[in-house]
Amino acid sequence: MIPSQRYFGTAALAAAAVTLCAQCDPVRGDAIDALGGEAPGVRRGPLHRPGQPCLLCHDGDFRDPEGFSVAGTVFLTPEDRTAVNGATVHLTDATGSSFDATTNAAGNFYILPSQWTPHYPMTASVTPPAGAPIPMQTLIHTEGSCAGCHFDPAGTNSPGHLCIELADGGTPP
């Protein structure tokens, strides 16, 4: 065997090992399975799976899809899942670096690591298309997916999906 063949073989084995390891996390696999399939009529892309924990799949692992550093979905109220298009999500990390992302028609926003990667803890605020910024009143320490904490139904371990309006006209904390 010539040296180049040996190196190629080693690299191929290493790549296979990495791929196998990435696919054998049963907890993550179960969490992804629990998300279910794509919604009818919605293709994979920026508008898909609003309200789901984006970084569960978009984790930058050695395979598709592309990794995100922070991503999420902005809905209008706690009661329904009307998307807010054109909201500005303002994020500031522990070093003072900040980044603004804008939600799309599905209410989704996402930030690529090449655009910005925060040093945690991070703070967040959402500015509706018409209105004042609504600050999130707690710190984000590790979770890049909004829906990692903001999931439905609201309960002891979740405030419910991310929204900007309460029924009484106020804003959520």
Add this chain to the structure above:
Amino acid sequence: MRSRGSPFELGAVFAIASVAAAAVTLFACSAPPADARYTQTTLPDSASFSPVAELLDVRCGTLDCHGTAFRNLRLYGSSGLRLSESDRPFVPLCDTAGELTQDYLSVVGLEPEEMSAVAAGGDPALLTMVRKARGTEAHKGGQVWTKGDSSDSCLTSWLSGKPNPGDCATALAGVLPTGTSNPLMQCLAQPPPP
């Protein structure tokens, strides 16, 4: 060409396996009895824990860190995991008496022997939670604060029996996203829940 194992070789393998099994069995029998308990000799004051709990809830107990049932040092509080099934993050706004009790038990029960030593005057850095927060020991959440700053002092002064709630308030105001106007600051001004 190597022959298949002779009866003598098989016997040797069996003997070695038997000895190993016996050693494992003996080791298992030498474990402490199931009812063995360490009784904590000294504990930090629970009555002055409330401001410390507020800080820990904000700095450590968010839903993406220790405010989850899947971590050790589980913390309950307004800005994270709630104890009562009917409560939600921020509803009610301040920590409940039950949450304070659970947080206290989480903190003092994490390393019972070391906690007793620290409460008796030992170096707070004996505790893993102090080292992790200072970043002197590996921590998934990274360095949370620096030795000697108001957050560190809030925790360590309480551990040492000289609680300093002023440091806790300073630390909270410094880290909460909206500073002193953050609704959680109201909780510091209230007496601890009964």
